[in-house]
Amino acid sequence: METLDIISYFLLLVLLLSGIKVVTTSNVIHAAIFLVFTLATTAILFILLAAEFVALVLILVYIGAVIVLFLFGVMITRAPLGPNAELDNDKNKIFAALLSLSIFGIFTFILIQTFDSTVVISEGTSTKLLGEILLSRFVFPFELVSFVLLGALIGGITLARKDNALIDEDQI
């Protein structure tokens, strides 16, 4: 149990450091790569918390698809690929740091006061039970969310198509 504790603390440290790098690095590609690190450490944390199916979905959907989409977005919008100082809004920096630190302070204060239990790191797997629940009790939201995904896909294609007569006429 002691080894697992040390591993978890190390994972949380890596998570926070790579998260900070995502918002502070001046290189667009590096930010996407550090987001990959953040998500990968989150997936390992999920495996430690006996949620291995969620961890696999996180790796497949986020690291497999979303990051590729982001890199395409960076390439298509021709963001400067090297380090560039124009990426941050320097005027907002102090205000943003104050706001985020105060949100963090309030959250930490409340969380430390409210929760002091210990997580039971169970040794079993939860995938079989998760599949049964997902296809019995949550089958309607499951189908609904697949239609949301289909609608988003069609909407994204329609928005991003170039040979659309409507877009050509309504140039803003």
Place this chain on the structure above:
Amino acid sequence: MSIQPILIAAAALFSIGIYGILVRRNAVMVLLSIELILNSVNINFVAFNALLSDVMLNGQIFSIFIITVAAAEVGIGLAIVLMLFRNRETANINEFDLMKW
């Protein structure tokens, strides 16, 4: 292990995401920061699921739904950024001020 470090790390990730949304100038980077926030919410859901040892696994199911909706959101968001870039030749959110009086 205690649940407090996990919850505090999730709160820190949330605040990092808020900072990124406020500071970044490129619209794609703002979407990246939103992903950080959604990820922190997922960590909270799975941690509470493990804390309560819920037999119905509500926390894990909700985090799977969040991941799915986040994927849809990224697709739509990047399509919108692409449209803005085609019309305005920039992805800098400071210059999208058409609806500002």
